[in-house]
Amino acid sequence: MTIPSGLAEDPIYLDYNATTPVDPTVVEATLPYLTGEFGNPSSDHRYGTTPRAALEHARDQVAALIGAPGGRIVFTGSGSEADNLAIRGVVLAAGTDRPHVITQTTEHPAVLQACQALQRWHGAEVTYLPVDTDGRVDPAALAAAFTGRTVLVSIMAANNETGALQPIDELARITHEHGAVFHCDAAQTVGKIPLDVTALDVDLLTVVGHKMYAPKGIAALYTRPGLALEPLVYGGGQEHGLRAGTENVALAVALGTAADLAAADLAAGGHERIQTLRDRLHDQLAARLPGRVELNGPAAARLPNTLNISILGVTGHSLLAATPGIAASTGSACHAGDHQPSPVLTAMGLDAERSLSALRLSLGRWSTPADIDRATELITTTTGSRD
Template identity: 40%
Template sequence: MKSYYFDHAATTPMHPEVAQAMLAVMQGSGGNPSSMHAFGRAAKGQVSAARDLIAAAVGCRPAELVFTSGGTESDNAAIIGTAAAMKQSGKSHIITSMAEHHAVLHTCERLAREGFTVTYLPVDKSGRVSADDVRAAITPETGLITIMHGNNEVGTLNPIEEIGELAKASGVTFHVDAVQSFGLYEYRLHQLPVDLMSFSAHKINGPQGVGALYIANGTPFEPVAHGGSQERKRRAGTENVAGIVGFAKAVDICVNNREEKKLFLDKLRREWVERLQEAMPHIPIVINGHEDAESRLPHIVNISFIGIDTETMLMNLDIAGIAASSGSACTSGALERSHVLRAMGLPEDRLNSAVRFSFGLGNTMEDLEDAAQIVGKIAARART
């Protein structure tokens, strides 16, 4: 049976060139980047070269990038590290949105239990945060605003530049979770009003288990991990040399193919919706998220199959060899409905029938045409 992988927002298949770059490191002589001998210096050189490449790609200084184990650690470090620094300035208020990834929401919940005050901003029916709401929420006690760029469940983009200007004018640290949008949009961080930004390699056809956190020079920050002096004492622990080299290779590929990739992904997305509409003319399907292509990620489409329960649809899709999800991969094993769709205020029939499809490396137009016919048959059976 042929299989179809339409869950690239959860993780992406590794690019062959990334695997080759990592294999060369893993088959090499080894060496700890903190060691003073030749093997250690060689490993450190590989990490430094990767840092230089990624920094150039996102428009920041190499020293402003901290390597982490992925997006979740980057989000946690940004928020907890800023919160620890906030205490020294007497600030205790954090602003975020109701539609953030759980790596942000659960971290804010923990800080709330420790005495911080957290404001959870609403989102509109497309999942977008209003800059006016951010402005209204800022108080003299506000020390951190954390808002994602591209939503991982519905793909809606937030106005991070506008929000960043508000934060800058108020002297508030601004963190952006760019895990889902990284590789699709050009960031020139030295020009953006952003103090911290989180990235992950496995969303851009790189390895799992490695990411990065941008920390602009001068940003108040206390390290979360303690031990050695790695990453300029901001993140202790021996660096994942092979993973970091693979991360850099994935970034290099993205930089050289970004615009072409965006156009192709958007074409796949539009083609998928059209094929589904043709395959199930009598079954109402509704797109959740922003309609404007300029206001959403090109590779994610969240669809409600009205009258068909999400779990029923996902189970049948899996049996048929089609990989999709109900939302964040970090919570897909849970039976609870999407907190993002709830925050958007969707009616129960859309909330209970939503499935996320996301596209990327390896997907073809022919795959979409074949898979749409399969989904149409599943939907017809499910409604009988």
């Protein structure tokens, strides 16, 4: 497997949940649509033929990865845009007086702020469900939150900081029993573990390119056939009438190619290889720093690539500052530089000291055993191992 040109041996990259290097195969597939195949896919002449076919093929590739051959795939410019289209789109299309939306306290800001905007501008009521000490929503709490005006539930598949997996199939079932629409932000999940929208029975699902080895600036929203949505962008009717503007064929091809690579990697057990490396890192750190390493989030029900730990006696940001040989995060990349306790860890009931000691180490396609062993050495040297 070719290593991306921008991925250096130093520092060791352990921040795949923030963004992924673009796979060289994705780059190669994209280039023709930045050069010779530049045509508008809506054009009827020869210059539009190949881009139009490539766009539809990319749509099919994304749909196949998430088990949605009959669903609509709407390309967007980011996961945040896809989340906003789903949330605002459902609520405005419902035409309900004082619509009610349910989400959780540890959602991505794109979801939380979209809900807050609906509160400010459209009189919506929003219920923010709490999470338990593992960061998971209690299905019974969701069932108890519905009202006669509930139109939408939005719960992410996996948390970006801890990797905690939500019981999406059960939450979607409860939602449909109450006649509401279920949206799932799966930005961190798609490509990391097998995921099937039909089995989960979700109505809307967000896919993000730069979390799965495609470039930034491309994402997609799966929408169940027949579901009414109000567009965010009005105009020429592109993307099933849900996102006007001439499509970026090159980036759509990139996402489609990344989807094919992810499907092949999952079929070959790539996620199991990464989980083995993740557990190796955790075990080695715990052995070298006895009594100081605390796991944040569930031990089992989490993404195979994500390790969120608190190393007691040192803050996460000071550890990373003193360990330039590692590129990692203290929490969500969206909060980089903010040394306040993570809202996600706080919602899980962790105290400020443990939250500020948190370190998110996320692995990916090019992580190796040598990387894990060297990362262990660097972290334990910085914090003071007790061999």
